[in-house]
Amino acid sequence: MDRIGNKTARNPYFCFMRIDIITLLPELMESPFSVSILKRAAEKGLVEIHFHQLRDFATNKQKSVDDYQYGGGAGMVIGVEPISACIEHLQSERSYDEIIYMTPDGKTLNQGIANSLSLCDNILILCGHYKGVDQRIRDKYISSEISIGDFVLSGGELAASVLCDAVIRLIPGVLNDESSALSDSFQDNLLAPPVYTRPAEWNGMKVPEVLLSGHGAKIETWRHEQSMERTKKLRPDLLKESGLE
Numbered sequence: 001m002d003r004i005g006n007k008t009a010r011n012p013y014f015c016f017m018r019i020d021i022i023t024l025l026p027e028l029m030e031s032p033f034s035v036s037i038l039k040r041a042a043e044k045g046l047v048e049i050h051f052h053q054l055r056d057f058a059t060n061k062q063k064s065v066d067d068y069q070y071g072g073g074a075g076m077v078i079g080v081e082p083i084s085a086c087i088e089h090l091q092s093e094r095s096y097d098e099i100i101y102m103t104p105d106g107k108t109l110n111q112g113i114a115n116s117l118s119l120c121d122n123i124l125i126l127c128g129h130y131k132g133v134d135q136r137i138r139d140k141y142i143s144s145e146i147s148i149g150d151f152v153l154s155g156g157e158l159a160a161s162v163l164c165d166a167v168i169r170l171i172p173g174v175l176n177d178e179s180s181a182l183s184d185s186f187q188d189n190l191l192a193p194p195v196y197t198r199p200a201e202w203n204g205m206k207v208p209e210v211l212l213s214g215h216g217a218k219i220e221t222w223r224h225e226q227s228m229e230r231t232k233k234l235r236p237d238l239l240k241e242s243g244l245e
């Protein structure tokens with residue numbers, strides 16, 4: 001994980017990221033990338049996503065990629081050969097800043113990891129299935145292991161989609177108003193302040209006066225206070241983590 005974020009020499013005027021995803025279920029991942037912000041990011045030429053069907057790298061007739069685990073026990077394990085062949089094929093075409101394995105025993109995804117990954121040019125993501133992948137693949141190729149939470153999904157695809165969404169929206173130019181990513185929850189380890197839109201009064205409930213004042217500095221102070229209050233109440237662990245407590 002150390003290598004994430006060390007990369008600073010990006011062209012400041014044009015950022016482009018390529019993400020390769022190795023999966024047994026590319027269909028499962030298509031819809032998150034074909035709508036809204038992620039779709040627009042691809043249309044603007046800021047990101048390219050390429051899916052690679054792991055089965056295409058199986059050499060047996062049945063195109064199977066999994067096998068029983070040594071030592072016994074329930075659940076199949078994805079074997080070394082197809083994954084190795086797929087990764088090496090991709091590495092022969094470009095070098096990757098990170099090769100990420102989605103797994104429940106990885107480091108839990110947070111905004112800091114997403115920020116760091118958004119600086120990368122080329123990312124390769126491996127999605128696991130069944131009991132996971134042979135440990136030797138993790139030892140030889142994987143630079144980061146990422147979990148999206150302490151629960152087990154049927155495979156890494158949905159987790160990889162979550163990771164990609166969190167990363168792609170941070171690439172400069174993807175969001176129309178770039179500053180809106182900076183004021184998201186978790187940037188600076190604080191939850192975002194409450195937001196309001198018209199009408200200024202609804203069912204007797206008023207939008208806080210300060211937001212209608214047009215006074216930029218006062219609004220900033222109010223928002224910061226609200227962020228602190230919310231974080232103290234809902235996620236005091238974040239304040240402890242960042243020494244803000």
Ligand code: ADE
Pocket residue numbers: 102103104128146147148149150151152153154155156159
């Ligand atoms: N694969 C299965 N469960 C997962 C999780 N929680 N995070 C990342 N990848 C996974």
